[in-house]
Amino acid sequence: VGSTAASLLGDVAAATAEGFALDPATVTKMPPGGSVDVTVTLRPAAKKRLGVVQAEVPVTVTGGPAMVLVLRALVTxxxxxxxxxxxxxxxxxxxxxxxxxxxxxxxxxxxxxxxxKA
Structure with a gap:
């Protein structure tokens, strides 16, 4: 059983460009057995296209497998x-x-x- 803390790195630029916001946007350390709540909010631009909005946020755990968090919504x-x-x-x-x-x-x-009423 190791006691090394995991370090998460994720580039949220693509998600931000599509109107998604992650809070916190970065998680730098997580102790063994720990967890972090991340709130994801979508605020699509009023004049942006309608339809499916999607972004991928890469999540890299140092010394572990790379993962991708897919964010998707249907804007109507x-x-x-x-x-x-x-x-x-x-x-x-x-x-x-x-x-x-x-x-x-x-x-x-x-x-x-x-x-x-106007």
Whole structure:
């Protein structure tokens, strides 16, 4: 049983470029039997392409095998469908009359749709 601490080195530049952040970004020492919690956050740029975002973070343990941590996400936006696409209140409305027409909003995306009063 050895008592040498492991040293982890990982280049997070590719992950950072894709919007991922690791905290802590580096782990330099870990004692035998030890562990470190790493929080990974994704904040994709608002104007960046939609779809799969992926980055690989190499993890090298001195004297041990090289590993790769794969970070992957599907970046999407809310998408509303209106039904019907246009509202027709008819052409026979008299001034002072009231007519109600219903509209259904349907979010077809896998993420929540939110809006605020402008």
């Amino acid at each position: 936006l809310p998408e509303l469908r209106l039904s019907p696409a246009a509202l027709d209140f008819g052409k026979d409305m008299l001034a002072g009359q009231e007519r109600t027409v219903s509209l259904q909003l349907h979010n077809v995306a896998p993420v929540p749709a939110r809006w605020e």
